[in-house]
Amino acid sequence: MHWAEFSIGHRGAPLRFPEHTLESYTAAARMGAGIVECDVTFTKDRELVCRHAQDDLHTTTNVVTIPELNAKCTQPFVPAVPSEGKPAQAECRTSDFTLAELKSLQGKTDDVNPMATTPEAYINAGPRPLARGTLLSHRESIRLLKALGVGFAPELKTPVVAMPYEGDYTQEDFARQMIAEYRAEGVPPEAVWPQSFRLADILFWLDQANEFGQRAALLDMDKPTPLNTSLIAMAKLKALGVNAVAAPLWKLLALDDQGHIVPSRYARNARMAGLALLAWTVERSGSLAGGGGWYYQSVAQAINNDGDMFAVIDALAREVGVVGIFSDWPATTTFYANCTGRAGPSRRPFLNIE
Structure with a gap:
């Protein structure tokens, strides 16, 4: 082209x-x-x-699956409670991390499973394996x-x-x-x-x-x-x-x-x-x-x-x-x-x- x-x-x-x-x-x-x-x-x-x-790392990276970095998030990952209809919670900002910490993350498709009970299930919301970037x-x-x-x-x-x-x-x-x-x-x-x-x-x-x-x-x-x-x-x-x-x-x-x-x-x-x-x-x-x-x-x-x-x-x-x-x-x-x-x-x- x-x-x-x-x-x-x-x-x-x-x-x-x-x-x-x-x-x-x-x-x-x-x-x-x-x-x-x-x-x-x-x-x-x-x-x-x-x-x-500034506040999309929890949906666009694997940050919530890394315990030491998830703990630094503005809102660390909290599992969903499906039986009560409570969705998972997370909010991770670029300003929560140094550049070196952010560079250790992998990019992913901007999507999450709001009813996930584990960090891995939260970031793997789609039908296909995640592409990483x-x-x-x-x-x-x-x-x-x-x-x-x-x-x-x-x-x-x-x-x-x-x-x-x-x-x-x-x-x-x-x-x-x-x-x-x-x-x-x-x-x-x-x-x-x-x-x-x-x-x-x-x-x-x-x-x-x-x-x-x-x-x-x-x-x-x-x-x-x-x-x-x-x-x-x-x-x-x-x-x-x-x-x-x-x-x-x-x-x-x-x-x-x-x-x-x-x-x-x-x-x-x-x-x-x-x-x-x-x-x-x-x-x-x-x-x-x-x-x-x-x-x-x-x-x-x-x-x-x-x-x-x-x-x-x-x-x-x-x-x-x-x-x-x-x-x-x-x-x-x-x-x-x-x-x-x-x-x-x-x-x-x-x-x-x-």
Whole structure:
């Protein structure tokens, strides 16, 4: 497959490989993703790591099966009591562990058996043996993705711990540290697309690391209202210096009176205001035969088979005009990009927005 920046590996390629692991990132690159995402959070010793959330280690790793580490969890594993209908309990955060401790864990599919009575049964929720993956620090992910020849879409995850962490590690320190690691690894700003759900983070990067902030994407899944989808609201974002927004599929797509998939009011006004658009996430809702679930809610009446995945991607590309699509299985979006001329290192709309 050709290198396609239009195709973005969401957490790597987690439809089959444990998310945010060496194996998942490598698979995404081999499927032709031109950009791969690392969700960035921090450890107890304030090292940055790739995890989708600060508090998901109990569902995405084998931590609860290691007694000495399980004991350090915010909520160590407690077995279910099936006879009383009580589910198992556990909550393990990256901030519960040092980087060295976290690196001793194995990544796994994000799933648990809530009625398990043993740690092993808790993490082995699916019908197949667990695929295991190698966890990465943020710096290790940078080095890996550089070696794979792809770009970077780091998302600064909103911490679940109170900030400042331990009284002196502020949100600004966290945001600054993420960008500093790209600079330290010699990554040019045009190869990085920082993301955050917090507008304050985007504005901080614009002020403190403008060459990176210019490419930052504001993640947005707020429920649409006449106000927040208006051209005025979009123009205000643009005036603040925001150049891109990344939204779920349903927020960018709508149906017209004939039942055809068309750009939403939100998407039309964002484009009119000069904002670049990114979409997330295809390949994350299972079979589309029943309408596609949460990600496809605004176009569910037009979705009835898995082939409609390409109808959605095509609408996002041709009608909405997105510059990139996040996918849990990047091969699908890469295939589309190859077929429609959106692939190849000579076409770089994602990294070069003026």
